[in-house]
Amino acid sequence: MIKIxxxxxxxxxxxxxxxxxxxxxxxxxxxxxxxxxxxxxxELWDITRPINSDSEVKLHxxxxxxxxxxxxxxxxxLMAEALQELFPGTKFGIGPAIENGxxxxxxxxxxxxxxxxxxxxxxxxxxxxxxxxxxxxxxxxPKNEALNFFNKKGDYYKTELIxxxxxxxxxxxxxxxxxxxxxxxxxxxxxxxxxxxxxSLAGAYWRGDEKRKQLTxxxxxxxxxxxxxxxxxxxxxxxxKRDHRKLGKELDLFVFSQxxxxxxxxxxxxxxxxxxxxxxxxxxxxxxxxYEPVITPHIGQKALYETSGHxxxxxxxxxxxxxxxxxxxxxxxxxxxxxxHCEIYKxxxxxxxxxxxxxxxxxxxxxxxxxGELHGLTRVRGFTQDDAHIFCRPDQLKDEFKKxxxxxxxxxxxxxxxxxxxxxxxxxxxxxxxxxxxxxxxxKAEQAIVEACNEKGLKTTVEMGEAAFYGPKLDFMVKDALGxxxxxxxxxxDYNLPERFELEYIGQDNAAHxxxxxxxxxxxxxxxxxxxxxxxxxxxxxxxxxxxxxxxxPVSEKYNEYAKNVLNFLNNSDIRAVxxxxxxxxxxxxxxxxxxxxxxxxxxxxxxxxSNEVSVRKQGHGDQGTMKLEEFAGFINSEIENxxxxxxx
RNA sequence: GCCGAUGUAGCUCAGGGGUAGAGCGCUUCCUUGGUAAGGAAGAGGUCAUGGGUUCAAUUCCCAUCAUUGGCUCCA
Numbered sequence: 001m002i003k004i005x006x007x008x009x010x011x012x013x014x015x016x017x018x019x020x021x022x023x024x025x026x027x028x029x030x031x032x033x034x035x036x037x038x039x040x041x042x043e044l045w046d047i048t049r050p051i052n053s054d055s056e057v058k059l060h061x062x063x064x065x066x067x068x069x070x071x072x073x074x075x076x077x078l079m080a081e082a083l084q085e086l087f088p089g090t091k092f093g094i095g096p097a098i099e100n101g102x103x104x105x106x107x108x109x110x111x112x113x114x115x116x117x118x119x120x121x122x123x124x125x126x127x128x129x130x131x132x133x134x135x136x137x138x139x140x141x142p143k144n145e146a147l148n149f150f151n152k153k154g155d156y157y158k159t160e161l162i163x164x165x166x167x168x169x170x171x172x173x174x175x176x177x178x179x180x181x182x183x184x185x186x187x188x189x190x191x192x193x194x195x196x197x198x199x200s201l202a203g204a205y206w207r208g209d210e211k212r213k214q215l216t217x218x219x220x221x222x223x224x225x226x227x228x229x230x231x232x233x234x235x236x237x238x239x240x241k242r243d244h245r246k247l248g249k250e251l252d253l254f255v256f257s258q259x260x261x262x263x264x265x266x267x268x269x270x271x272x273x274x275x276x277x278x279x280x281x282x283x284x285x286x287x288x289x290x291y292e293p294v295i296t297p298h299i300g301q302k303a304l305y306e307t308s309g310h311x312x313x314x315x316x317x318x319x320x321x322x323x324x325x326x327x328x329x330x331x332x333x334x335x336x337x338x339x340x341h342c343e344i345y346k347x348x349x350x351x352x353x354x355x356x357x358x359x360x361x362x363x364x365x366x367x368x369x370x371x372g373e374l375h376g377l378t379r380v381r382g383f384t385q386d387d388a389h390i391f392c393r394p395d396q397l398k399d400e401f402k403k404x405x406x407x408x409x410x411x412x413x414x415x416x417x418x419x420x421x422x423x424x425x426x427x428x429x430x431x432x433x434x435x436x437x438x439x440x441x442x443x444k445a446e447q448a449i450v451e452a453c454n455e456k457g458l459k460t461t462v463e464m465g466e467a468a469f470y471g472p473k474l475d476f477m478v479k480d481a482l483g484x485x486x487x488x489x490x491x492x493x494d495y496n497l498p499e500r501f502e503l504e505y506i507g508q509d510n511a512a513h514x515x516x517x518x519x520x521x522x523x524x525x526x527x528x529x530x531x532x533x534x535x536x537x538x539x540x541x542x543x544x545x546x547x548x549x550x551x552x553x554p555v556s557e558k559y560n561e562y563a564k565n566v567l568n569f570l571n572n573s574d575i576r577a578v579x580x581x582x583x584x585x586x587x588x589x590x591x592x593x594x595x596x597x598x599x600x601x602x603x604x605x606x607x608x609x610x611s612n613e614v615s616v617r618k619q620g621h622g623d624q625g626t627m628k629l630e631e632f633a634g635f636i637n638s639e640i641e642n643x644x645x646x647x648x649x
Numbered sequence: 650g651c652c653g654a655u656g657u658a659g660c661u662c663a664g665g666g667g668u669a670g671a672g673c674g675c676u677u678c679c680u681u682g683g684u685a686a687g688g689a690a691g692a693g694g695u696c697a698u699g700g701g702u703u704c705a706a707u708u709c710c711c712a713u714c715a716u717u718g719g720c721u722c723c724a
Contacts, residue, residue, distance in 0.1 A: 103719095113652095113653085114653085115653070115654080116653075116654065199718090200653085200654090200718055200719075201652080201653050201654080201718080201719080202652070202653065202718060202719030202720065203651060203652025203653065203719070203720055203721095204652080204719070204720045204721090205651080205652095205720055205721060208720075208721075209721085210650080210651070210720075210721045210722085214651060214652055214720075214721095215652090215720095216652075216653080217652090217653095217719070217720075219718090219719080245716095245717095249660085250660085256715095256716095258697090258714075258715060262714095262715075262716095308724090309724095310724060313724070314724060317722085318724095335724060336724055338724085365724090367723080367724075369722080369723070370650050370651095370721080370722060370723090371650070371715095372650060372651070372652095372719090372720085372721085372722095373650090373721085373722065373723075374716095375717090379723080468724060469724070470724080487723090492724095519724095553684090555683055556683095586683065586684055586685085588685080588686065589685090590684070590685045592674095592685095596685080601684085603683075603684070605683065606683095607683090615683090615684090617684070622684095623684085
């Protein structure tokens with residue numbers, strides 16, 4: 001007998017070799033039907049795998065990510081089986097479960113190119129195969145046998161993978177006519193897979209290496225019920241409606257022009273207003289935190305970037321130097337603001353008493369992104385960073401870093417960004433030639449970030465090898481409507497640029513010391529931030545950010561004059577209003593998408609003209625009654641103030 | 650940059666070797682009682698660009714450009 005400990009710490013005895021499925025059965029028939037995978041001593045197992053020693057277990061159903069993982073991973077194998085049947089000779093790469101669904105990387109047999117028209121056939125085949133209810137069988141095999149097996153099939157991607165595994169750790173999973181190298185876990189059989197959608201195709205480099213062959217990646221998702229699939233697809237469609245590229249067009253915020261150039265957004269009046277609101281919001285915060293504005297030019301001499309190290313690192317993949325009529329003069333469009341700010345610091349000597357110095361600039365920079373990378377406003381070639389560089393003493397570093405975290409918290413709170421990931425990006429210690437600066441400085445910088453985050457109680461993930469080439473960083477990632485992660489706020493500790501620019505301050509000991517530099521951008525870039533903001537708010541911005549807060553609707557032409565007076569009044573009291581004097585039936589006008597997003601509607605007609613008032617309607621809250629204009633102005637201003645105070649508290 | 654897809658009216662899209670269509674929007678008119686109305690008529694397109702095949706190309710082929718789903722990259 002073995003002792004099985006459950007998550008609630010209760011212990012029960014089972015016979016040797018009992019399986020997860022049997023444990024579930026002993027608890028209840030319903031559970032046995034729903035259980036998909038099991039954690040045995042924190043290791044994910046199949047529910048059909050015998051347990052032979054005392055263990056702590058946790059059963060996973062669809063609602064657990066572990067359950068979905070097994071479900072989707074099994075679906076990936078099912079898809080591979082379907083592909084093997086449909087396209088004989090197909091070579092298989094890897095096929096994992098992902099956050100939403102699964103994929104398989106393959107090289108189709110006989111030079112076949114899989115296109116979208118094939119997806120349905122794959123789907124159909126998968127369902128057909130799933131109905132066979134083949135069981136997934138785990139088998140541990142010696143390395144030799146594993147290599148032989150895949151060699152015979154000519155599956156050279158698999159043999160490459162096996163070659164790197166240790167003997168004794170290799171397991172095969174078999175179901176129907178398909179055998180795969182796999183760690184598992186899997187479902188007991190294909191039976192629960194009832195609904196399948198093969199979503200999309202993509203190219204993906206084998207093992208993520210762009211020098212290696214590009215395989216065909218097929219994405220899919222599956223569910224235990226058709227209804228769940230239908231719901232998922234509807235949800236996906238809804239998310240697509242929030243796409244900032246679509247809303248940006250509908251709301252007249254920005255456009256792109258082929259003639260101006262790809263990745264170079266043109267901000268329309270409404271978009272510019274929204275952006276200015278955000279900028280002035282941050283500027284106010286920064287004044288409180290002791291930042292000082294600076295302004296620097298859009299170009300700088302090539303030598304500036306040679307000093308900073310950026311030219312060596314990115315020069316050949318950037319916009320190429322601008323040449324002047326004079327021989328030998330070369331300027332670069334600035335791809336970042338730091339070197340300029342370093343030169344500002346250097347313009348005069350500094351005492352330890354002067355520090356920290358915080359130079360802030362909404363600096364527009366230009367980076368030559370690969371054409372395939374461009375994506376709406378989230379990845380562009382010209383963008384404005386809400387940049388600042390803090391020059392401080394070592395004893396001030398942690399405190400300054402924490403203050404920047406505070407600013408980011410404040411902004412995220414103001415805009416209701418709750419779901420973010422704080423990611424600490426450190427260097428890859430096995431590949432140090434990618435980075436500049438001494439090991440000692442890197443250690444110090446990395447430690448400072450980790451400590452500051454701990455002291456702030458910030459929950460972080462740590463990624464090795466994701467650091468900037470000059471220093472480690474803390475990034476705040478937010479997901480867009482379709483679940484893609486984008487880096488917004490970023491804070492970076494840098495010991496290296498101060499060294500390269502030979503920045504100094506005179507310490508208490510009357511000797512020269514090197515300041516530490518913090519790069520930071522709470523929004524990241526205005527472009528990307530606005531993009532994510534649009535998707536988060538579905539285009540309905542908070543009142544204090546809306547490009548237009550009020551739409552004025554005269555009931556008929558007779559009241560246009562009065563409506564214009566109302567407009568003038570509001571404009572003078574700093575409320576952003578638009579007049580809709582098309583004088584059509586109100587119901588018709590209100591259907592207008594654009595007007596629908598404006599939070600307040602003022603109706604003026606006979607009644608209002610007589611009493612010199614307006615009828616106020618608030619989006620989603622109905623009639624607010626009639627008000628004098630002064631009252632209304634006060635009403636809106638106090639709503640905005642309350643909103644901002646609430647954020648501040 | 651790479652792999653796949655797409656490019657037709659302001660928007661969303663259908664069509665197809667014989668020089669184009671719908672819905673919404675727009676313009677004009679009619680109906681309507683002031684809170685997400687109904688109807689009629691009309692204007693709008695070198696079918697992304699450049700080549701090729703053909704008696705004839707928006708449609709087929711090739712190239713280019715742009716957009717897009719991913720991969721790689723992201724100072």
